[in-house]
Amino acid sequence: MSLHLVFVTSLVAQSNPSTGYELANAALLEGLARAGVRTTVIGCAWPGQTVAPDAEPALGEVEVRTEKAGPWLKIKWLLMSLATGLPMSSAKLRVIRKEAVRSAITAAGPFDGYVLNGVALAGAFPDLFTGKPSIFVAHNVEHRSSAENARNAGSLMKRILFARDARLLKTLEHRLRDRSTGVVTFAAEDAVDLGVPPDRSVFLPLSTARPTQLPETRNLAHDLALLGTWTWHPNRIGLEWFLNDVKPKLLDDVRIRVAGSTPADLASAWPDVDFVGRVDRATDFVAASAVIPLISRAGTGVQLKTIETFSLGLPSVATTSSVRGIAAIPDNCTIADDPESFAAALNHKILRARAGDLQRLDGRVFAEAQAQLMDAGIRQMLNMLTGATSGAKEALS
Structure with missing residues (x-):
């Protein structure tokens, strides 16, 4: 029986992915498809961006890009973060109604588990993605990145805000780690930084979905x-x-x-x-x-x-x-x-x-070796998830 997983992400696929987060999402979804997994994606889109033909932004359009936000929207995000005690990336998504998220989960129909793709959306609504086994995909050790940002920030206010975000992110990442059946990282050392026990850790080398053939050229621009x-x-x-x-x-x-x-x-x-x-x-x-x-x-x-x-x-x-x-x-x-x-x-x-x-x-040569390693990591992740699913079913029988 093939698995049906709900893929929880802050951003659905764009028609022309450019950021590392988008490219990693595309690679992960393609890897799951190669393994025979059916996925239902729950996420939102950026305003004005063209989504991929098969990507439906179930949660509508939400602006989360700092460079696109005016001063009033940035103040609104900060106030939301202060009111909820959430890091900024999750607080930005609290403009989405909880009922809309709950409806999207219901609309997915029967499914076997969650893939919590990153901290943002899973952290914004932590009480909704429960009741099924889950895999937490940690693209980065977010709290470490925020702490580095604080050290390199150019102003006192930015240092304070980044340091606050680092503390909140660490709490949220550890909560997602502890609630999940397993944790996927794209660099093995990240699992150590997150304190993931070896028996619940999956290292997933990523392969690129883009072509590996370069156009012929001798005229370098x-x-x-x-x-x-x-x-x-x-x-x-x-x-x-x-x-x-x-x-x-x-x-x-x-x-x-x-x-x-x-x-x-x-x-x-x-x-x-x-x-x-x-x-x-x-x-x-x-x-x-x-x-x-x-x-x-x-x-x-x-x-x-x-x-x-x-x-x-x-x-x-x-x-x-x-x-x-x-x-x-x-x-x-x-x-x-x-x-x-x-x-x-x-x-x-x-x-x-x-x-x-x-x-x-x-x-x-590199791409094919990377793809083989990624497929092996996907199998390990799914085995971890199906083992948890079987255990849950046995406990109910």
Whole structure:
């Protein structure tokens, strides 16, 4: 008998996924489908965004993006967080009526368990997703990321708010950990940080759903391509490190292009860097680059942009933080953590590319190995869930 799981997520699939969270969700849902699992997704959509053809935002449209919010909406979020004692990511979703969430669960029909995909929605309505076995998917150790944000915040008020969020997130993550049958993490060390017992922990390597074949090109439009959601504070920390500490040590004529949502103050501070905003075809964007800098300096979880870079076979220079959760590092990736070594490795690879040596590998080797590891992790997760389901049925009989 095939499983039917309710997939609880703050964001349903978009037609053109771009953030790491969206790409991880797509990979997880595809992995469940490969395993023969039927899923009903309960979540919402961003206003103005086009959802995927088969994605129904059962909870409507909700604005949760800080960069899209005006000052009054930000104040409303803060007041909601203070009133509910919830971290900001969950408090934002309390605009959804509890009755709407309850109705969406009922509309799913008979099902076997929950996949609690991240903290936000599961934490906003913790008393609703009960009565069935559940798997908690911890994309990151959220409380650690917020604590890092507090340490790197530019103002006292931001430090206070991030530190408060870190405390609330830690409580919420531990509550979801304790209530769930098992906990899935995309980096093995995250399970340790969350205090998950080994018998309830599943390490799930992610594979990318995007094509692993690059378009043929010898005409590189730029030397370095950086793609990410730079409005997310841990990503911004990495980009600021790259621009402030690495860029001054690069070749004088280096061509840098940055894609993705970027804070206006950051873009205006670097007029010699080409900030292009959201791109429709991420693969074409990175394929036109000589080298991909992977610049994570903060946060937890796995870096989806790293997995995509490796799956496309592109040469890269990466920080240690950028390759966490990945066992097999391709030969055309150089690991460097200090600005001098990072810049030197980039310069070396750029000069080789300009001389005609693109240093590209067949990314399918990495992608196929990653997919096999992911499918094995999915099976482990489902075995854990079905074991709990069988135990519950036996207890009732």
